[in-house]
Amino acid sequence: MPSQTVLAAGLSWFDLLFQGRSNRIACAIVSGSAGTAIVDPGPTSCLDTLEASLARHGQSLASVTHLLLTHIHLDHAGATGTILRRHPGIQVVVHERGAPHLVDPSKLLDSATRLYGSAMDRLWGEVAPVPEGNLVVCRGGETVAAGGRAWDVAYTPGHASHHVCYFDRASGVAFVGDTAGVCVDGGYVLPPTPPPDIDVERWLESLQTIERWGASTLFLTHFGTVTSVPTHLQTLADNLQRAAALVRESLALEGTDDERRTRFEERMRAELRAHMSEERTAAYESAAGFTMMWPGLARYWRKKEAAAS
16 A cells, blocks of 8 residues: 655645556545545545555544545545445535535436446446535635634636635645646646536636645645646646647647547647656556547537637
C-alpha cells in the first residue's frame, strides 16, 4: 500500500492505485477531534485500497463522519453509495446539481456507459444510490464543518456543472477536484474535458475564483499537490483555451468525427511527449480521461453554435 503524504497537521493524502497504476487518482484524508472526512473517495474499484491505506495508518471508514465531493464523476465519487451502505451515518457534501444523481444514479450510469461501454465495471465497480437523508447540499458560498475544520465552499463549474471546491483557511490548502486540471509530477497542466458539461468561459471564471482564495497549496485528484498556485492556474487557462481552439479547428475539417478526434488526440499526444516521458504521458492518458477530451469540447462548440443560430 502507498504511504500517506502529509499536507499539513491533520491533512494527508495517498494514491488509490487506480487499475493497479500509480499517479492516476489521489484521495485526501482530514482528521480531527470531531472525526475524519474524506475528500473524493474515488471509485468502488479502488475501495479496497482506500480501506487498506486507512488501516495502515490506524484509521478506518468507521471513523469517517463526512465525504466531501468536489463532483459526482465516478473517478471521484463512485464509491460513495457503497461506503454509505456499510457506514450509514456518514454525511455527504455535494452541490445541489449533483445531489439528485447520487440519490438515483441511473442517468449518471447511462451517460457513463455511453462513454465507457463494457469497461464500466472493470473501471469503476459498483455505483450504489445514496440515501437522500445523508446529503448536505450546497450551492457555493457556504462554510461547512467536517473533520474538525471549517471549509469554505465555492461553486466552480466548467469541467462539470455540479463542481465545487473546498478551502481550508487554517492550512492554506484548497481541494480543487478537476477544476485545476491534471498535473503529474510537475508536468504538463492538462484540462480534462469530458462530455457533457464543458463550458470554457465558466471554467476560466472558476480558476479566478480559486485564485482569489490565495491558497498556498492546491490538491489535485489527478495528481497530488501544487504549490506554484498562480502559475499553475494561468498555465491551465492557457492550455484549456489552446485545446478548445484545436477542437474548434478540427470541426471545420473534412472527415468524420472519429477522424477529427484521432487527429486532435495525435496533436495532444505530441504536445505531451514534448514535455515528458512516454511513461508519464501514459499516466496522463488514463488519469485525465484523455480520449474524452475531443467529444467534450466538440459538444461545447456545437452547443454554442446552436445557441447562436
